[in-house]
Amino acid sequence: MSGKATLFTAFLLLAFFACTSKKEAEEKAKKSPTASELAIPQPEVHGTEIKSVELTNPLKSEWVSTGKSIYETKCLACHKLTDERVVGPGWAGVTKKRQPVWIMNMITNVDMMLETDAEAQKMLEECLVRMPNQNVSEEDARKILEFMRSNDGEK
Amino acid sequence: MKHRHLVLFITAALTLPVLLSSPGCKPQNPTSAVEGDAASKVYVAPGKHDEFYNIVSGGFNGQVSVYGIPSGRLFRIIPVFSLNPESGWGFSEETKPMLNTSHGFVPWDDTHHIALSTTNGEHDGRWAFVNGNNTPRIARISLATFRTEEIIEIPNSSGNHSSPFLTENSEYAVAGTRFSYPLDDKESNPDVPISTYKQNFKGTVSFVGIDKETGHMNVAFQVLLPGVNFDLARCGRGPSHDWFFFSCYNTELASTLLEVNASQKDKDFVMAVNWKKCEEYVKAGKGKKSKVRYAHNVFDEKTHTGTSTIKDEVVVLDPNELKDIVYFVPCPKSPHGCDVDPSGEFICASGKLAAVIPVFSFSKMQKAIADKNFEGEFEGIPVLKYDAVLHGEVKKPGLGPLHTEFDGKGFAYTSFFVSSEIVKWDIEKLEVVDRVPTYYSIGHLSVPGGPTRKPHGKYVIAYNKITKDRYLPTGPELTQSAQLYDISGDKMKLLLDFPTTGEPHYAEAIPASLVAPKSVKIFKIEENNHPYVAKGEKEARVFREGNKVHVLMTSIRSHFTPDNIEGVKMGDEVYFHVTNLEQDWDVPHGFAVKGANNAEILIMPGETCTLKWVPDRTGVFPIYCTDFCSALHQEMQGYVRVSPRGSNVPLTYSTGNKAEPTGEAK
Numbered sequence: 008m009s010g011k012a013t014l015f016t017a018f019l020l021l022a023f024f025a026c027t028s029k030k031e032a033e034e035k036a037k038k039s040p041t042a043s044e045l046a047i048p049q050p051e052v053h054g055t056e057i058k059s060v061e062l063t064n065p066l067k068s069e070w071v072s073t074g075k076s077i078y079e080t081k082c083l084a085c086h087k088l089t090d091e092r093v094v095g096p097g098w099a100g101v102t103k104k105r106q107p108v109w110i111m112n113m114i115t116n117v118d119m120m121l122e123t124d125a126e127a128q129k130m131l132e133e134c135l136v137r138m139p140n141q142n143v144s145e146e147d148a149r150k151i152l153e154f155m156r157s158n159d160g161e162k
Numbered sequence: 163m164k165h166r167h168l169v170l171f172i173t174a175a176l177t178l179p180v181l182l183s184s185p186g187c188k189p190q191n192p193t194s195a196v197e198g199d200a201a202s203k204v205y206v207a208p209g210k211h212d213e214f215y216n217i218v219s220g221g222f223n224g225q226v227s228v229y230g231i232p233s234g235r236l237f238r239i240i241p242v243f244s245l246n247p248e249s250g251w252g253f254s255e256e257t258k259p260m261l262n263t264s265h266g267f268v269p270w271d272d273t274h275h276i277a278l279s280t281t282n283g284e285h286d287g288r289w290a291f292v293n294g295n296n297t298p299r300i301a302r303i304s305l306a307t308f309r310t311e312e313i314i315e316i317p318n319s320s321g322n323h324s325s326p327f328l329t330e331n332s333e334y335a336v337a338g339t340r341f342s343y344p345l346d347d348k349e350s351n352p353d354v355p356i357s358t359y360k361q362n363f364k365g366t367v368s369f370v371g372i373d374k375e376t377g378h379m380n381v382a383f384q385v386l387l388p389g390v391n392f393d394l395a396r397c398g399r400g401p402s403h404d405w406f407f408f409s410c411y412n413t414e415l416a417s418t419l420l421e422v423n424a425s426q427k428d429k430d431f432v433m434a435v436n437w438k439k440c441e442e443y444v445k446a447g448k449g450k451k452s453k454v455r456y457a458h459n460v461f462d463e464k465t466h467t468g469t470s471t472i473k474d475e476v477v478v479l480d481p482n483e484l485k486d487i488v489y490f491v492p493c494p495k496s497p498h499g500c501d502v503d504p505s506g507e508f509i510c511a512s513g514k515l516a517a518v519i520p521v522f523s524f525s526k527m528q529k530a531i532a533d534k535n536f537e538g539e540f541e542g543i544p545v546l547k548y549d550a551v552l553h554g555e556v557k558k559p560g561l562g563p564l565h566t567e568f569d570g571k572g573f574a575y576t577s578f579f580v581s582s583e584i585v586k587w588d589i590e591k592l593e594v595v596d597r598v599p600t601y602y603s604i605g606h607l608s609v610p611g612g613p614t615r616k617p618h619g620k621y622v623i624a625y626n627k628i629t630k631d632r633y634l635p636t637g638p639e640l641t642q643s644a645q646l647y648d649i650s651g652d653k654m655k656l657l658l659d660f661p662t663t664g665e666p667h668y669a670e671a672i673p674a675s676l677v678a679p680k681s682v683k684i685f686k687i688e689e690n691n692h693p694y695v696a697k698g699e700k701e702a703r704v705f706r707e708g709n710k711v712h713v714l715m716t717s718i719r720s721h722f723t724p725d726n727i728e729g730v731k732m733g734d735e736v737y738f739h740v741t742n743l744e745q746d747w748d749v750p751h752g753f754a755v756k757g758a759n760n761a762e763i764l765i766m767p768g769e770t771c772t773l774k775w776v777p778d779r780t781g782v783f784p785i786y787c788t789d790f791c792s793a794l795h796q797e798m799q800g801y802v803r804v805s806p807r808g809s810n811v812p813l814t815y816s817t818g819n820k821a822e823p824t825g826e827a828k
Contacts (some may be wrong), residue, residue: 139746142684
């Protein structure tokens with residue numbers, strides 16, 4: 008019997024203690040890191056916006072051939088070298104139609120382009136497939152551009 | 163004697179709930195348990211992330227699931243020991259070897275315990291380990307890819323239950339046999355009468371070494387033990403670093419009606435194993451080589467392919483010869499959980515049928531060993547004196563104590579299966595300070611970082627066996643239930659119920675900040691070394707090797723290459739090796755064939771997976787992608803033509819060829 012009474016008193020005391028410390032607990036909960044603070048930002052890696060591209064002639068033949076092999080792995084599935092559209096537009100004449108900066112950003116920064124560039128948006132309306140981010144580095148994008156120039160007949 | 167104890171136990175069982183149901187102790191009914199601000203404490207706003215990953219065993223579904231805490235949202239189910247048609251785990255040619263064992267292909271297991279890798283006794287966010295209870299195995303899951311990378315079978319074991327708990331620096335994972343059984347060292351299971359249990363049945367615990375860099379496992383050594391049943395285990399830490407502790411039941415050595423026959427004695431054992439000493443003995447060549455057969459399966463992230471190797475030898479240590487590697491500690495009564503506090507000094511063992519929680523002191527244990535303070539031997543192994551090693555008992559804590567975790571602030575949290583509650587108690591003073599009901603019949607419980615040197619505290623999560631009335635009914639079977647309690651204040655507060663898959667046993671929770679930044683988003687196509695990869699459409703092709711037709715296929719939004727294949731014949735085995743050319747996060751492609759006696763495969767960006775298809779009839783069969791990622795998803799399809807055996811249709815393939823003009827159009 009006395010055991011039960013002690014237990015009961017202990018519970019009452021605990022309950023009382025819990026009430027008085029409720030505010031403290033709330034303060035503590037507020038101070039503890041929130042989910043948003045701990046959330047790790049995980050942006051897509053598209054590289055930063057490219058503002059200028061230097062073109063030189065003659066073409067760097069090494070870049071052309073590296074660009075071609077990257078094209079064969081990552082781009083060929085959707086882009087032909089003729090003007091035929093498959094999923095994306097064919098590449099024939101692309102370097103005559105588009106600025107080098109536009110092409111480079113389309114490769115490495117496609118989300119930004121689809122958000123801000125009217126020409127890119129127009130192409131999405133035609134193709135209806137967002138161009139995939141193929142995780143191409145700026146350096147590799149430059150080599151692809153060199154290959155496109157070669158495809159358009161530049162020497 | 164036996165009868166008197168049973169009567170006492172029943173009396174205790176009947177009076178305790180009355181004592182425990184005093185006002186202020188339990189709410190009147192389940193709905194009054196949650197306070198008003200609970201919802202805001204578990205609410206994770208859209209776009210925000212949870213604070214913890216909860217890695218949860220899948221119980222009898224053989225898998226592992228990943229939840230966010232505090233939201234309770236389910237993020238992923240990771241296939242481990244069980245076939246998973248969603249991803250093709252165990253169906254694709256690359257993953258079939260992962261489920262190989264000495265018994266052949268075993269497509270299911272029973273997972274119980276999660277162990278996250280630690281360095282210096284703290285979570286390092288590298289790997290999750292989980293046991294296969296039925297066909298003894300341990301699996302290692304990468305926390306970068308959330309995929310199973312390795313599975314090792316445990317020889318000389320039946321029912322791998324006390325597993326895969328890890329030492330402080332993840333040097334070893336342990337595997338204690340739940341069922342003792344007749345062993346010999348001739349690679350066979352001796353055919354003996356079950357009634358010869360006491361003579362012929364033996365137990366083992368295995369120490370599975372873990373490579374520091376790769377995580378690769380190997381069965382380093384085993385300890386041969388009396389035929390008791392091993393239940394759970396925990397490593398020592400800090401001062402007890404060199405030791406591992408296991409709970410044992412059935413010291414009665416019974417083989418039938420264990421619920422009665424293994425509950426005869428007042429005390430079973432906690433077994434203390436000095437693994438450092440074992441290691442020395444193995445190095446010194448004191449172990450005996452035993453002939454066994456077990457499978458070791460490793461998945462290579464670069465070839466995206468698993469390989470299975472059968473191994474045939476294991477080193478066994480015998481504590482009857484090596485007297486200072488194993489000691490028994492008497493422990494009341496059928497101990498289940500065996501948990502070491504963050505300091506490494508206290509070992510809490512929970513006798514399922516005991517009315518106390520005994521807490522043992524590691525330093526007293528060392529003194530008792532040094533003084534040879536033994537009460538006798540059990541099957542040749544020294545038994546320490548209970549009083550000499552006891553720190554103290556928590557008196558009348560509740561009914562059916564199972565498992566204990568710690569908050570790092572000097573408190574322990576023990577789950578009580580029979581009285582359905584979590585009881586918080588002071589480790590030093592051995593006094594109960596708080597209790598909350600669980601709904602219902604809690605098994606394991608998990609405090610984030612609870613089994614480490616530095617618990618992260620904040621929450622305790624209950625994994626309950628019974629879900630009655632908590633959710634909308636779904637026939638006779640209900641989902642399993644977990645419950646989240648806030649332990650940041652002095653009193654535990656129920657915040658959330660969330661359903662779980664399978665029957666979760668143990669789980670660990672780890673801060674998201676230790677895992678998320680290392681998460682793999684894609685597999686780099688340049689690094690894909692699969693023997694049948696097609697790195698780009700230019701490499702896509704189809705070729706024949708006898709009756710095997712290999713299709714090196716690529717997939718990208720929104721087509722396959724090739725998508726028209728002809729020249730497959732009846733009797734051919736077709737292997738579709740599909741490479742996903744995407745290099746964009748969260749763009750897997752699926753691949754399915756009509757009528758295949760197989761699953762789909764789901765190919766991650768940059769990965770190659772192989773689906774085997776043996777056509778059972780002639781005709782034209784569609785293939786298509788099952789995972790929706792673009793507006794032209796439905797168009798991602800193709801055809802395979804199957805001709806009769808002996809027909810002369812040549813093997814051809816194409817993508818983008820226009821259909822032949824019909825007769826009229828000519």
